[in-house]
Amino acid sequence: MAVDMRLINASKYGDHPNNKVSICARNVARLYEESNEHRGTQIVFSDIGTPKPDSFNIYDALKDKLVSDFNIPAHEITFIHNWTDRQKPDLFRRMNAGDIRILIGSTEKAGTGLNVQRRVVAMHHLDIPWKPSELEQRDGRGARQGNWLAKEFFGNKVKNFIYAVEMSLDNYKFGLLKNKQRFISQMKNCELSVRTIDEGAMDEQSGMNFSEYIAILSGDTSLLEKTKLEKKVAELESYKTAHFKDVARSRYKLEDLEKKLAASKSTLEKLVLDNAHYKKELKYDTEGAKYNPIRINGENSAESAIIGKKIIDLYKNYQPENKDRPEMQIGTLYGYDLYIKKEIGWIETETAGSYDFQTTLYAQSPATGIKYMQNNGIPNIDNPKLTARYFLSAIDRIGSLNEKYSKQVAELEIEIPIVHELTLRVFDREDELAGMKRELTVLEEEITRKIKEKQLEPESIEIFPDEPEDEDLSYHNGPKR
Numbered sequence: 434m435a436v437d438m439r440l441i442n443a444s445k446y447g448d449h450p451n452n453k454v455s456i457c458a459r460n461v462a463r464l465y466e467e468s469n470e471h472r473g474t475q476i477v478f479s480d481i482g483t484p485k486p487d488s489f490n491i492y493d494a495l496k497d498k499l500v501s502d503f504n505i506p507a508h509e510i511t512f513i514h515n516w517t518d519r520q521k522p523d524l525f526r527r528m529n530a531g532d533i534r535i536l537i538g539s540t541e542k543a544g545t546g547l548n549v550q551r552r553v554v555a556m557h558h559l560d561i562p563w564k565p566s567e568l569e570q571r572d573g574r575g576a577r578q579g580n581w582l583a584k585e586f587f588g589n590k591v592k593n594f595i596y597a598v599e600m601s602l603d604n605y606k607f608g609l610l611k612n613k614q615r616f617i618s619q620m621k622n623c624e625l626s627v628r629t630i631d632e633g634a635m636d637e638q639s640g641m642n643f644s645e646y647i648a649i650l651s652g653d654t655s656l657l658e659k660t661k662l663e664k665k666v667a668e669l670e671s672y673k674t675a676h677f678k679d680v681a682r683s684r685y686k687l688e689d690l691e692k693k694l695a696a697s698k699s700t701l702e703k704l705v706l707d708n709a710h711y712k713k714e715l716k717y718d719t720e721g722a723k724y725n726p727i728r729i730n731g732e733n734s735a736e737s738a739i740i741g742k743k744i745i746d747l748y749k750n751y752q753p754e755n756k757d758r759p760e761m762q763i764g765t766l767y768g769y770d771l772y773i774k775k776e777i778g779w780i781e782t783e784t785a786g787s788y789d790f791q792t793t794l795y796a797q798s799p800a801t802g803i804k805y806m807q808n809n810g811i812p813n814i815d816n817p818k819l820t821a822r823y824f825l826s827a828i829d830r831i832g833s834l835n836e837k838y839s840k841q842v843a844e845l846e847i848e849i850p851i852v853h854e855l856t857l858r859v860f861d862r863e864d865e866l867a868g869m870k871r872e873l874t875v876l877e878e879e880i881t882r883k884i885k886e887k888q889l890e891p892e893s894i895e896i897f898p899d900e901p902e903d904e905d906l907s908y909h910n911g912p913k914r
Contacts, residue, residue: 435601436481436491436560443489453559453596454494460594461495461535462503464555471582472531473554476547478571480539481560484514491559492537499535513538513547525549544570552582555592561606565614605660655880662873669866676860683855690852694845701838703801708831710800714767725825727771729764741817748792748812751775766824769796769805796824805830 436453438446449455461475482491492512499505511533516524527533528549536549540562553575562568575583576591583591597603716724725737732743744763751773753759760774771794778791793810797803807827813819 435598435603436479437489437494439489439494440482440491448494448498453598454491454498457557457559457594457596458495458498458502460555461499461557462505464592465503465505465534468552468554468582468587471586472534472552473582474528474531474534474536474549474552475555475557476543476549476553476571476574477535477537477557477559478540478543479537479559480541480562483539484512495537505535509533510535510537512536513543521546528552540567540571543574547574548579550575550577550580553580553591554583554587555594558593558595561595561597561603561610563606563609565610565617568610655876655883659873659876659880662869662876666866666869666873669862669869672862673860673866676858680856680858683852687849687852687856690845690849694842694849697838697841697845700803701835701842703798703803704831704835704838707798707801707803708835710798711767711828711831723825723829725766725822727764727766727821727824729771730762737821738817741819741821744794744812744820744823745814745817747773748794748814751792764824766796767828769798769824769828771796771824772804774810794823794827796827805834 434441438449438452457477461477464473464475467473477495479491482489482494484490484492492514496507496510496512499510500507509532511524513524513536524533524536525548528536529551531552534552536543538544538547544562544567556572556575558568558571562571572593576593580591583589597607716726718724726735727740729740729743732740734740747763751761753761753775759776760772762770763773764771773792773794775790775792777788778793791810793806794812795804795806795810797805805827807823807830812823
């Protein structure tokens with residue numbers, strides 16, 4: 434009905450000067466003349482009323498009007514349905530050359546893979562597709578790279594006409610497209626606060642209930658108000674859901690932060706003890722360098738090079754005697770126990786990594802049990818003197834670790850109250866949401882009452898009233914356009 438009343442009954446309803454075909458034909462003809470000098474082309478889309486033999490259809494109606502009323506040559510107008518896949522390259526060539534100037538097609542056949550953009554000056558949509566992407570695909574047939582005519586002579590713009598009828602389902606479908614596109618855009622921009630979208634009562638699968646048909650076609654704006662209000666309620670509901678999800682996430686985060694703070698404080702207390710012990714025991718040589726009184730089991734020499742070679746030999750050849758105890762104490766330094774350990778671990782390589790047996794060295798505090806290592810437990814096996822100082826460098830990290838955990842504790846003590854406040858937030862639009870729901874209930878009751886009143890009127894159920902046989906039906910009044 435919105436596209437053309439003749440699609441309902443061609444014998445009862447005739448042409449009308451303000452139907453979509455007539456208005457579209459006038460626009461096409463005007464732009465045909467305006468772009469005549471450069472042989473501009475146009476594309477008309479209609480998924481309804483595709484060509485059918487021996488019955489009324491939109492394609493033939495539009496072509497006949499363009500030819501008979503506006504003197505456009507018939508050979509310059511074509512239907513996409515008349516071209517096979519093998520013939521389409523010839524269609525592309527002829528449209529890009531301006532030999533064919535008006536193409537009429539559907540989204541399925543002309544919405545994609547149509548390379549005819551070189552001279553397109555306008556596109557016309559006689560009906561509305563179901564998906565935002567389909568409308569974008571239609572628009573992309575002309576408004577795309579390679580349209581030299583639009584770029585050179587029309588300000589790099591392509592006119593885009595969308596035809597809609599008041600008091601029809603056109604506005605309802607536009608509302609669906611708007612909501613779908615908003616949902617898609619939010620998803621692409623990572624701004625989505627809901628996981629599902631309610632398209633409304635009507636869609637291409639389930640159709641629409643009769644009550645809503647009656648409300649829309651009667652011209653009663655209550656349904657539109659109801660739809661708008663429902664969308665506002667749904668939006669607030671999604672905000673409410675997102676709010677409580679944020680509150681729940683804040684609670685989980687608060688628990689993690691509190692656990693992390695307790696662990697960090699415990700570690701910091703141990704580091705303070707180890708640091709105090711280390712500073713008390715640490716000695717310096719005559720040149721002010723840190724003294725390294727390391728003792729390795731089985732080695733009596735105090736020479737750095739000899740001790741380093743001993744450590745390297747242990748590192749290269751160590752094999753645990755007991756698989757349940759992969760570590761072994763190999764010496765002492767400043768009251769810390771020195772260990773070597775071999776176990777399965779992840780080993781990084783230049784190209785990748787893999788699990789394999791890995792040997793590490795570390796110093797452990799007898800008082801706190803904290804293990805200190807340098808360079809992930811791997812010594813410099815190419816330099817014995819540096820290897821001899823490996824454990825000293827590991828223990829010396831106590832100071833930097835102390836600073837790190839002190840800073841971490843301070844940051845957590847600042848962050849936790851902030852997150853705690855987030856867990857106490859309330860949804861500040863609860864009253865507004867409740868008011869909208871009450872208003873929606875009243876509106877639904879009002880719509881139901883009006884529908885019942887309409888159903889009691891005899892004329893409300895007579896779709897095709899009897900017409901006098903001699904009445905001229907060529908200008909039968911349809912819905913207001």
